[in-house]
Amino acid sequence: MTPRATTYRNPVLDADWSDPDVVRVGDDFYLTASSFGRAPGLPLLHSRDLVSWRLIGHALDRLVPEEAFAVPRHDCGVWAPSIRHHDGLFWIFWGDPDHGIYQANALDIRGPWSSPHLVKAGKGLIDPCPLWDEDTGEAYLVHAWAKSRSGIKNRLTGHRMSPDGAELLDEGHVLVEGDRIPGWFTIEGPKVYRHDGWFWIFAPAGGVESGWQGVFRSRSFLGPYEHRVVLEQGDTPVNGPHQGGWVRTASGEDWFLHFQQRGAYGRVVHLQPVRWDDTGWPVIGASGTPVRVHTTPDLPAQPPSAPATDDLFPGGRFGLQWQWTANPQPGWAVSHTRDGLRLTCVRSPDVRDLRLLPHLLTQRLPLSCRTVDVDLQLDATTPGSRAGLAVLGDAYTWIGLERGADGSTHLVHRFAEPATGQERDATHPRPAPSASARLRIEVTAGARCRLYADTGDGFRPSGQVFAATPWRWVGALLCLFAGAPPGRRSAGTALFRHFRVSD
Structure with a gap:
């Protein structure tokens, strides 16, 4: 027990x-x-x-x-x-x-x-x-x-x-x-x-x-x-304790779950105790201010758990934590029986602005400092096909692989600022002869992101630190994507393996 x-x-x-x-x-x-x-x-x-x-x-x-x-x-x-x-x-x-x-x-x-x-x-x-x-x-x-x-x-x-x-x-x-x-x-x-x-x-x-x-x-x-x-808020660091729901346990305890806006991390969820005063009004938290640490609810003990972040993509399937940036279409993810997520390099005129692409797989950016890793193999040989790992918001950055006009593959790191429709190189592209790479994002306090890549000679940092930004109402997102310039024939696929989020 x-x-x-x-x-x-x-x-x-x-x-x-x-x-x-x-x-x-x-x-x-x-x-x-x-x-x-x-x-x-x-x-x-x-x-x-x-x-x-x-x-x-x-x-x-x-x-x-x-x-x-x-x-x-x-x-x-x-x-x-x-x-x-x-x-x-x-x-x-x-x-x-x-x-x-x-x-x-x-x-x-x-x-x-x-x-x-x-x-x-x-x-x-x-x-x-x-x-x-x-x-x-x-x-x-x-x-x-x-x-x-x-x-x-x-x-x-x-x-x-x-x-x-x-x-x-x-x-x-x-x-x-x-x-x-x-x-x-x-x-x-x-x-x-x-x-x-x-x-x-x-x-x-x-x-x-x-x-x-x-x-x-x-x-x-x-x-x-x-x-x-x-x-x-009172004298606590929990700004704008906001919008949530009241729930009563079977034993009669009252609790309130609400969010706190944390910039690029979005709206994180707090649990507050509730009591009722002599006039019948609820008093939430510590006499009306949020608690940071509190006695646990009087409920049966449960093993610690949290929504999943890691994904080995068993049998080619992705987990519940992933969401597309629009209604999905058949063929964006290719069915197969091996482990690993195979994404189609979907052709689009907007391929150079990730914010406009519907075929991106995303999950939430975690609040605590974490390291995000994924392995990538770019199988597509179409010139301009690309795939990578991104931090997506009103501004974004990504690191990954791109196929050149001569068929060679390069490691690229690009970014786009708010209200601009074109990405820019964050560092000079470098050869990736095996068309594969291990990609990493280290997220530190303030949602500051340092990008790394390993193309066979160990992880090396790439470009400047990027400060993640939210959308207007949505926090920044971690993102996997594959894409290609417009054309009539299939551009091919990219394979992602071993997505891990670690402390």
């Missing part, structure tokens, strides 16, 4: 699991998070102790509308989902700021999940959360607004919803008007609950980097709602 740890340390998820929400079903806890424009979307994580989590699948195989996500839309797509369990089904509701509010459901958390259903069409409808009132049988939905699409912000709107989650039954009512609360701005990310005779809405405000977590309560769904700040 695993000894029960006496304390845990935040963050409990040390990578970009943005806008987390959580639900308990029996002795199991399930978490989902924003996946934006990557596919598959809506990651599903499982835990039994709220501290150790494993990635067990995704609820969304392909982004919808499919044609809108045939190309990368890094900051669009799936925003701030809510996960619930009701009437024997798992439910996830999410907002797409350009299309509306969707939901999907499943009997089993591992699926199959229903096709996405558009509950309400419209621009700027984000952060939806459903509530089924077990006492009355009524169903409700609360959502926020994206000003960039709707011209509205700092407002929470509530609807009556059909019990089957298929449609909203009214035009909506303003439940919280943030402009009427002195000092409050950018109220978003609502999570709605029924507890102790009250309707509760947990919602952050003040912006992701410097805001706070608020709570609203009312005896009636339609309000009026009173409010309190229940979690803020």
Whole structure:
């Protein structure tokens, strides 16, 4: 039996699991998070102790509308989902700021999940959360607004919803008007609950980097709602403790999972204790400020675990941690029975700007200092074909192999700055006669990345240190890719082996 740890340390998820929400079903806890424009979307994580989590699948195989996500839309797509369990089904509701509010459901958390259903069409409808009132049988939905699409912000709107989650039954009512609360701005990310005779809405405000977590309560769904700040940075280093979900264990302990914005690392996830004061309001963390170290939840001990990062690509398959930068097409990854990931050098006019390519495989950049290694064999002989390992964001850098016009292969290291459409060499290309290389990225504090390569004579550093950058809402990504210039014939493939992330 695993000894029960006496304390845990935040963050409990040390990578970009943005806008987390959580639900308990029996002795199991399930978490989902924003996946934006990557596919598959809506990651599903499982835990039994709220501290150790494993990635067990995704609820969304392909982004919808499919044609809108045939190309990368890094900051669009799936925003701030809510996960619930009701009437024997798992439910996830999410907002797409350009299309509306969707939901999907499943009997089993591992699926199959229903096709996405558009509950309400419209621009700027984000952060939806459903509530089924077990006492009355009524169903409700609360959502926020994206000003960039709707011209509205700092407002929470509530609807009556059909019990089957298929449609909203009214035009909506303003439940919280943030402009009427002195000092409050950018109220978003609502999570709605029924507890102790009250309707509760947990919602952050003040912006992701410097805001706070608020709570609203009312005896009636339609309000009026009173409010309190229940979690803020105070004198801790946890900036803008923001948006998350409340969950109660089977023994009656209350916990809150929320994110913290960490620049290029994205939004890492913290676990906070919750108690209720004499007036019935929740108090989160240490009297309203985040804890860094705390006594573990009173739950059965579990072996330490974390979402997978390493991948040996057994049988030519890649693990759940990988996502494409758009809806995938057949043939991007070539099926085979050996170990190793074989990617097609997909032909594209945008081959020299990775930010525009849909056929990139990505995973989250880890918060702690790590070393990333992968072996690469460039089998494609088409001039201009290339493959490599990248750190991808608003700016990016990559190191890998490229086939020259004369058929020779070179080790190349390139980068691109924000708002530029063309990469530049970070160092002079050098011969790679075997068309193979071991590639490495050392990630140190501040997401500073030093790139290395070994073409047979040991690892050698390449170019200058690169400071990883996020997208607007998404942290930087580790990336494997293969590509080639436009043409009609197949350009060939590249083989990746032994992807490892080590301390």
